[in-house]
Amino acid sequence: MKKIKLHISYDGTDFSGFQRQPGQRTIQAELENALTALMREKIEIHGSGRTDAGVHAQGQICHFVTSSPIPAEKIAYILRNMLPRDIVAVSSEEVPSDFHARKSAHWKTYRYQIDTRCAPDVFSRRYRTHLPYAVDFQAMREAAGYLVGTHDFTSLCSAKTQVEDRVRTIYRCEVIEEEHGYAIEVTGSGFLYNMVRILAGTLVEVGRKHIDPKAISVILAARDRTKAGPTFPPEGLVLMEVGYTPWNNM
Incomplete structure (x- = not known):
């Protein structure tokens, strides 16, 4: 298992916020659906914070854990072809197991x-x-x-x-x-x-x-x-x- 740090940007206009909500279009749901398909395993992401409906991000940070053999630095590149146009995966990297997108933020x-x-x-x-x-x-x-x-x-x-x-x-x-x-x-x-x-x-x-x-x-x-x-x-x-x-x- 490895932990991946993912830097994303998004136009929040057409989303009901970051956090997954039943029946709503959210950043978390779009990311988790794309990553689950890419990694071929159930992926749960954790963000640095939960932006509200209509709020944008240039530098949102998330992390997730995976057993996929896909190189960490290639994940963002592949995701860019899987995500909707209003979410962009900017970069991805492997981080230590104690990293947490929210709790580690200063x-x-x-x-x-x-x-x-x-x-x-x-x-x-x-x-x-x-x-x-x-x-x-x-x-x-x-x-x-x-x-x-x-x-x-x-x-x-x-x-x-x-x-x-x-x-x-x-x-x-x-x-x-x-x-x-x-x-x-x-x-x-x-x-x-x-x-x-x-x-x-x-x-x-x-x-x-x-x-x-x-x-x-x-x-x-x-x-x-x-x-x-x-x-x-x-x-x-x-x-x-x-x-x-x-x-x-x-």
């Missing part, structure tokens, strides 16, 4: 992408949320600074979040100006349910001068979801990268 980077044009761009509408408003980038960056560090993020996660420990560490949070829009990029030790989408919604509220930048500390301390900004739509969110060595502010 950090993740997410990016929330926003289009500010008057009319949405038809070619990027699946990957950028259309918000045609002027924002104060300086205020957003000041607010982002208050999010960096170790905090209880109850105020910035869905009320449906089931985990009791809501303390997470944010290593970096940046607001990046781009042509026709901007992006909010955040790296952290882990993220709660809807946390990045609420974080983005809160920073945009700061940019629109609906929330004072210094109020971020008050919002965090309140541990009250109603004090933060809206939950932004899923299409703007991309899982960019998962890191398996400690964060060193690269």
